[in-house]
Amino acid sequence: MKLSLRIWRQSDAQAQGKMVSYEIDEVSEDASFLEMLDVLNERLISEGEDPVAFDHDCREGICGACSLVIDGQPHGPQAATTTCQLHMRKFKDGDSIDIEPWRAGAFPVIKDLVVDRSAFDRIIQAGGYISAPTGTAPDAHAVPIPKQDADAAFSAAACIGCGACVAACPNGSGMLFMGAKVTHLGLMPQGQPERHTRVLGMVAAHDEAGFGGCTNTGECAAACPKEIGLDVIGKLNRDFRKAAIRAA
Amino acid sequence: MSTDYYRDGEAVADAKAPAGPINERWEKRRFSGRLVNPANRRKLRVIVVGTGLAGASAAATLGELGYRVANYCFQDSSRRAHSIAAQGGINAAKNYRNDGDSVHRLFYDTVKGGDFRSRESNVHRLAEISTEIIDQCVAQGVPFAREYGGLLDNRSFGGAQVSRTFYARGQTGQQLLLGAYQALQRQVAAGTVDLHTRHEMLELIIVDGKARGIVVRDLVTGAISTELADAVVLATGGYGNVYFLSTNAMGCNVTAGWRAHRKGAYFANPCYTQIHPTCIPQSGEHQSKLTLMSESLRNDGRVWVPKQKGDDRHPADIPEDERDYYLERRYPAFGNLVPRDIASRAAKVVCDEGHGVGPGGLGVYLDFAAAIERLGRKAVEAKYGNLFDMYERITGENPYERPMRIYPAVHYTMGGLWVDYDLSSNIPGLFVTGEANFSDHGANRLGASALMQGLSDGYFVLPNTISDYLADGPFEAVDETHEAVVAARKEVDDRIAFFLGNDGDRTVDSFHRELGRIMWEYCGMERTDEGLRKAIGLIRGLKDEFYRRVKVTGKNEQLNQELEKAGRVADFLELGELMCIDALHRTESCGGHFRAESQTEDGEAKRDDEQFSYVAAWEFGEDGPVLHKEALEFEYVKPTQRSYK
Numbered sequence: 001m002k003l004s005l006r007i008w009r010q011s012d013a014q015a016q017g018k019m020v021s022y023e024i025d026e027v028s029e030d031a032s033f034l035e036m037l038d039v040l041n042e043r044l045i046s047e048g049e050d051p052v053a054f055d056h057d058c059r060e061g062i063c064g065a066c067s068l069v070i071d072g073q074p075h076g077p078q079a080a081t082t083t084c085q086l087h088m089r090k091f092k093d094g095d096s097i098d099i100e101p102w103r104a105g106a107f108p109v110i111k112d113l114v115v116d117r118s119a120f121d122r123i124i125q126a127g128g129y130i131s132a133p134t135g136t137a138p139d140a141h142a143v144p145i146p147k148q149d150a151d152a153a154f155s156a157a158a159c160i161g162c163g164a165c166v167a168a169c170p171n172g173s174g175m176l177f178m179g180a181k182v183t184h185l186g187l188m189p190q191g192q193p194e195r196h197t198r199v200l201g202m203v204a205a206h207d208e209a210g211f212g213g214c215t216n217t218g219e220c221a222a223a224c225p226k227e228i229g230l231d232v233i234g235k236l237n238r239d240f241r242k243a244a245i246r247a248a
Numbered sequence: 249m250s251t252d253y254y255r256d257g258e259a260v261a262d263a264k265a266p267a268g269p270i271n272e273r274w275e276k277r278r279f280s281g282r283l284v285n286p287a288n289r290r291k292l293r294v295i296v297v298g299t300g301l302a303g304a305s306a307a308a309t310l311g312e313l314g315y316r317v318a319n320y321c322f323q324d325s326s327r328r329a330h331s332i333a334a335q336g337g338i339n340a341a342k343n344y345r346n347d348g349d350s351v352h353r354l355f356y357d358t359v360k361g362g363d364f365r366s367r368e369s370n371v372h373r374l375a376e377i378s379t380e381i382i383d384q385c386v387a388q389g390v391p392f393a394r395e396y397g398g399l400l401d402n403r404s405f406g407g408a409q410v411s412r413t414f415y416a417r418g419q420t421g422q423q424l425l426l427g428a429y430q431a432l433q434r435q436v437a438a439g440t441v442d443l444h445t446r447h448e449m450l451e452l453i454i455v456d457g458k459a460r461g462i463v464v465r466d467l468v469t470g471a472i473s474t475e476l477a478d479a480v481v482l483a484t485g486g487y488g489n490v491y492f493l494s495t496n497a498m499g500c501n502v503t504a505g506w507r508a509h510r511k512g513a514y515f516a517n518p519c520y521t522q523i524h525p526t527c528i529p530q531s532g533e534h535q536s537k538l539t540l541m542s543e544s545l546r547n548d549g550r551v552w553v554p555k556q557k558g559d560d561r562h563p564a565d566i567p568e569d570e571r572d573y574y575l576e577r578r579y580p581a582f583g584n585l586v587p588r589d590i591a592s593r594a595a596k597v598v599c600d601e602g603h604g605v606g607p608g609g610l611g612v613y614l615d616f617a618a619a620i621e622r623l624g625r626k627a628v629e630a631k632y633g634n635l636f637d638m639y640e641r642i643t644g645e646n647p648y649e650r651p652m653r654i655y656p657a658v659h660y661t662m663g664g665l666w667v668d669y670d671l672s673s674n675i676p677g678l679f680v681t682g683e684a685n686f687s688d689h690g691a692n693r694l695g696a697s698a699l700m701q702g703l704s705d706g707y708f709v710l711p712n713t714i715s716d717y718l719a720d721g722p723f724e725a726v727d728e729t730h731e732a733v734v735a736a737r738k739e740v741d742d743r744i745a746f747f748l749g750n751d752g753d754r755t756v757d758s759f760h761r762e763l764g765r766i767m768w769e770y771c772g773m774e775r776t777d778e779g780l781r782k783a784i785g786l787i788r789g790l791k792d793e794f795y796r797r798v799k800v801t802g803k804n805e806q807l808n809q810e811l812e813k814a815g816r817v818a819d820f821l822e823l824g825e826l827m828c829i830d831a832l833h834r835t836e837s838c839g840g841h842f843r844a845e846s847q848t849e850d851g852e853a854k855r856d857d858e859q860f861s862y863v864a865a866w867e868f869g870e871d872g873p874v875l876h877k878e879a880l881e882f883e884y885v886k887p888t889q890r891s892y893k
Binding site for chain 2: 011012028030031032034035036038039042045046048049050051053055056057058059060061062063064065078080081085086087089110111114116117118120121124125126128129130131132133134135136137138139140141143144145146147150151153154157158160161184185188190191
């Protein structure tokens with residue numbers, strides 16, 4: 001395949017970035033999107049140019065490192081698929097492809113396509129856990145959990161923290177990410193004692209990091225590679241209201 | 249024999265493992281180890297490198313205990329460490345299924361599965377702790393699979409005849425890691441753990457014979473700094489990426505461990521690598537990594553190849569009697585569930601004979617037609633849906649309609665830095681946990697045991713054993729001006745300056761690929777004396793060429809991914825040579841190490857207990873490695889030739 005790429009290049013956080021065009025030839029349709037970029041980078045290095053920086057690690061859709069906006073869509077055109085799992089057979093010979101970093105106020109660009117997502121870690125630090133110091137646990141069978149709750153908790157817990165939801169949202173909101181964690185822990189009996197402090201702490205950290213609010217656009221759920229549904233935002237709001245009233 | 253490659257050194261002993269009945273040893277050790285008063289813990293600083301299961305669990309637990317912890321990872325978030333990609337599950341001897349499981353049986357299975365090349369004391373401790381891990385993870389809110397009654401579900405996994413594997417769909421590693429990650433983030437908020445993401449350890453600092461710190465590079469700014477502490481814990485994972493293509497994440501590397509090795513830490517059993525039988529075959533030259541399809545698929549999938557060589561018919565057009573279900577044929581007792589090393593080699597045998605399917609004939613079928621007929625498509629979808637989807641995304645083929653094609657790939661490395669029973673390396677103050685150490689899996693790891701070991705080390709073993717060492721601390725204060733610290737930092741500065749100043753013309757990846765091909769060909773699923781000698785020569789030549797021709801663009805004071813890779817590949821080149829020397833010296837076959845010269849009449853691995861019942865702990869030497877042997881003794885599980893027939 002032959003492709004025309006337009007890629008966001010930005011040498012560091014302070015620099016002014018711009019889209020730069022590259023032509024690339026002989027791309028295998030069995031290659032993954034990131035492998036296509038590897039091929040481009042090999043060429044750029046041989047020509048003495050700085051290769052395109054992008055985050056990636058497991059390349060099997062689970063670590064959440066990869067983060068490209070491809071033709072305006074976070075993780076590209078294929079539903080429920082991370083960039084690293086997107087394969088070139090989804091494109092046509094001769095296509096032009098735009099590649100940009102996540103665009104969100106809370107995720108500043110570090111270089112080229114690499115952004116700083118540490119705000120997500122700060123949200124978790126503010127309450128996205130169950131306090132269970134090592135060694136204090138009762139037997140695993142002490143508390144049965146209905147299968148449907150465990151399954152629903154798992155579905156919410158499947159979030160990989162990639163940030164596509166934020167990149168897709170016109171408000172740059174992190175509420176799908178936060179809702180997924182609040183839902184996961186809120187469905188577990190072990191998560192009940194801290195349920196209210198958790199949601200208040202996480203929401204405060206979310207707002208402080210500069211994420212926007214939710215206006216029910218739904219772009220986040222559409223972009224989510226793990227198909228986390230909008231209902232988690234409903235659960236987040238419900239928990240938040242209850243907690244806020246109790247705290248008042 | 250090959251004294252031109254290495255020298256023999258003194259024997260080494262694990263001095264910390266207590267004697268006495270095996271089921272009392274861990275308790276004995278915990279009691280004999282000295283404790284640190286809670287008020288004194290905050291005066292002690294511990295560096296933990298790595299945030300996977302073994303690192304995050306250790307950092308969080310040490311933080312909870314009140315030590316001052318500094319934790320490092322090269323990823324942009326500690327949640328992305330490669331433990332996250334483990335699919336299948338985690339073993340625990342809970343015997344919730346009443347199917348005859350026990351701590352002793354898990355111990356027995358693990359020693360046997362490791363082909364009698366691990367320490368009984370360590371493995372028994374692992375089996376004991378396994379049950380506590382499940383309790384701990386449930387308390388953290390890990391959403392394990394459950395049954396309708398609300399109790400935890402179990403499955404049989406990877407060559408076990410009991411159902412002792414706990415799982416969270418096909419994402420067990422992710423859920424366990426998120427549990428540890430959340431515990432870690434809680435400690436970050438509490439101020440006990442100072443977490444540094446996008447930082448890479450590039451050197452170990454040793455002062456007066458003790459590990460006292462590390463040199464790290466901030467991967468965003470390029471700033472090099474020295475971090476000092478009373479003890480250093482390496483939880484830096486495995487070295488499978490020495491093969492370039494593996495199921496490891498792209499960033500997995502051996503640099504932290506190798507730097508420690510060059511500073512005196514022994515590297516044990518480097519040749520023990522696990523080749524996983526169920527991975528998606530390579531599709532072309534562009535391939536950057538290989539993807540594992542969980543071994544749980546073998547519970548319901550049947551492995552076969554066409555009986556006729558080079559048969560390129562659509563699999564559905566090949567009638568039953570023209571298919572060779574070779575695992576069921578060769579191993580009727582275990583069938584498709586034989587351990588990984590055996591399944592991998594069997595796949596290689598049929599492909600080498602010309603029965604392989606797909607591009608290059610490097611693939612075998614994993615067929616779900618029978619399972620779909622027996623259980624219904626819906627049940628199969630519920631069990632394996634995410635894996636089937638992943639397969640389709642990568643290959644463009646629908647595994648509900650056409651059998652999967654799979655082929656073995658490098659997955660896990662049983663070797664690693666040598667540690668004693670306390671998980672201390674031979675350098676005082678340097679501890680090693682998880683896949684980075686060599687300790688518990690012998691020559692072959694059983695499925696669902698890696699997560700168990702990582703969490704056992706991090707949550708329960710290390711926090712108990714490290715106190716015995718720290719009880720002597722705080723150690724004499726050292727600062728950045730100490731000559732050992734200055735020297736370690738200079739080594740890092742010089743290496744970086746070399747790479748950036750080298751007037752080369754070949755990319756780092758091109759060297760890595762070439763190294764990987766050499767390793768896979770000669771130190772992969774089957775090894776021979778001749779091949780290994782050839783590989784050592786090739787690697788030495790490649791290393792020379794690397795230093796002459798490698799080209800690294802950009803500068804240090806920026807995010808520079810080529811520079812990161814260059815340092816890692818430089819260390820892989822040295823490790824690769826040591827792996828080949830280790831494989832060459834071990835003329836027996838055992839577990840993941842198959843020497844073609846040592847096999848039974850029907851092609852099974854043949855151990856040589858007379859000569860090789862030891863751990864090979866290698867010391868770094870400028871003029872070649874020095875071999876220290878640690879004898880293995882088996883009091884409880886009598887070594888037998890493994891048989892899965």
